[in-house]
Amino acid sequence: MLSFLPAPLLGFIVAFLLVVSTLLASTIILLMSPLKLLSLVFPALSPRVRRAIAAIQETWTGTNSTIFKLLPDLTWDIRGLSELRRDRWYFVVSNHQCWMDILTAFHVLNRRIPPLKIFIKQDLLYVPVIGLAVYTLDYPFMKRYSRELIAKKPHLRGKDLDTTRRACEKYKDYPVSVMSYLEGTRATPEKMAASQTPFRHLLPPKSAGAAFVLNALGEKMDTVLDLTIAYPNAVPSFWDFCCGRVRRIVVDVALREIPAHFCQGSFESDPSFREEFAQWTQQMWVEKDDLLLTLQRVND
DSSP states (O other): OOTTSOHHHHHHHHHHHHHHHHHHHHHHHHHTHHHHHHHHHSGGGHHHHHHHHHHHHHHHHHHHHHHHTTSTTOEEEEEOOTTOOSSSOEEEEEOOOSTHHHHHHHHHHTTTSSOEEEOEEGGGGGSTTHHHHHHHTTOOEEOOOOHHHHHHOGGGTTHHHHHHHHHHHGGGGSOOEEEEOTTSSOOOHHHHHHHTOSSSSOOOOOHHHHHHHHHHHGGGOOEEEEEEEEOTTOOOOHHHHHTTOOOEEEEEEEEEEOOGGGGTSOTTTOHHHHHHHHHHHHHHHHHHHHHHHHHTTOOO
16 A cells, blocks of 8 residues: 555556556567467467466456555445356456446456457557557457448448457357447547437447357357446546545446347348347346446445
8 A cells, every 4th residue: 555655656656567567468478479370380289378378468467456456545346256257258248438447347357257358449459569469369359440431432331340250250169258348439428428328327339249249159158247337436547546546446247148049140131130139238238327327326
């Protein structure tokens, strides 16, 4: 605990340690990338290489959790972890309010489920060290096309969903936790106003990406791990968190059964399936919105 330090100095120390932890883990993973390439030639090596790389990710998350202990008066209020397992496939969904959501998800779920694979924007591939590291970790990359670009180049329609399918097919042979933010971006007040969302705390969910993940992984992906993250005192910035200004983070973990036919239907070509799937995600969001209202009333 470093409560005696001024907030800016505490923030600098914690942020510096988190950056060093991330760069160190990324560098180690990057150094292992030749082994990953070698496993393509010798498939028998693949499970060992994959487990070694996953262990580095989990160690990085554990290191970050240790760094979090430097923050004064931070309380983690986490509910619903008892039924989680490391030997099954999970489709992890979460609300998304700020950058801290990512570190929170890793902290809460580390070593309780298979290592998280988060859909990330393709632009991250070009970030030095980190981009190649997440590529080595087999994180699925997404490349989104604007409506304007698709209008000019119709052949790009559906390309982003094809990327989703190809990215997930590699996960059929071993348990994995694929995480997606169904809102597509952070739910800031400005974005919520622009989207005319019917929800109080959420942007409308986008169903297409979720449908393609489930379709790609078939019946192995039979459970949604539904994270609801709340910051009762105010949604923090990363700097607020590092400075110790966050007093409580509340995380509710719920398991939802995925209807078996959702892993087989065609979101692209079957309008009735598309409507049913959209209603399913919409109902999930209605319940999450109500839960967020409750969790945000939790006081120290």
